[in-house]
Amino acid sequence: MNDNKKDAGIFVDVQNIYYTTRQAYKRKFNYRELWRRLDHEFNIVTANAYAIHRGDDQQLKFQNALKAIGFTVKLKPYIQRRDGSSKGDWDVGITIDVLESVRNLDTIVLLSGDGDFDLLLEKVKSRFGVVAEVYGVPGLTANSLIDSASFFQPIKEDLLV
Numbered sequence: 001m002n003d004n005k006k007d008a009g010i011f012v013d014v015q016n017i018y019y020t021t022r023q024a025y026k027r028k029f030n031y032r033e034l035w036r037r038l039d040h041e042f043n044i045v046t047a048n049a050y051a052i053h054r055g056d057d058q059q060l061k062f063q064n065a066l067k068a069i070g071f072t073v074k075l076k077p078y079i080q081r082r083d084g085s086s087k088g089d090w091d092v093g094i095t096i097d098v099l100e101s102v103r104n105l106d107t108i109v110l111l112s113g114d115g116d117f118d119l120l121l122e123k124v125k126s127r128f129g130v131v132a133e134v135y136g137v138p139g140l141t142a143n144s145l146i147d148s149a150s151f152f153q154p155i156k157e158d159l160l161v
Helices: 014-025 031-041 057-069 091-104 115-128 143-148
Strands: 006-013 042-053 072-077 107-111 131-136 151-154
Touching: 006 014, 006 031, 006 091, 014 042, 031 042, 031 057, 042 057, 042 091, 057 072, 072 091, 091 107, 091 115, 107 115, 115 131, 115 143, 131 143
Parallel strands: 006 042, 006 107, 042 072, 107 131, 131 151
Antiparallel strands: none
């Protein structure tokens, strides 16, 4: 490890990133390029990708690709309700993992556009003095999340495949 680099934890809200990049660009997010950039800048201490398990082959290939890059993939079952709606968000799980990891980190890197994480970032910045970087799609990332981040990194063409 390079002692000049700060220790970082990466926390990816996979569903949010998938849907926002698809909506804005009709393309997929480039996790390999993200890893390359962050690995150049930080000592990556933890890297979690939070996804929904549906069991289809495409999804399994994607999850295996994330693992090969260096992510720990955390899965939750996809729940289809009787009324046709579905459930499958990781907000609480991501929050718990950030709070359990933050003492060992200088920087939290969150990939999400979900404004529900604004309070989490405010808390970890004030209580633990960490830097909170957010990667999100411009126009599809909650203003409250952007405002609570130390740095907002817009997901643009250079982070897409």
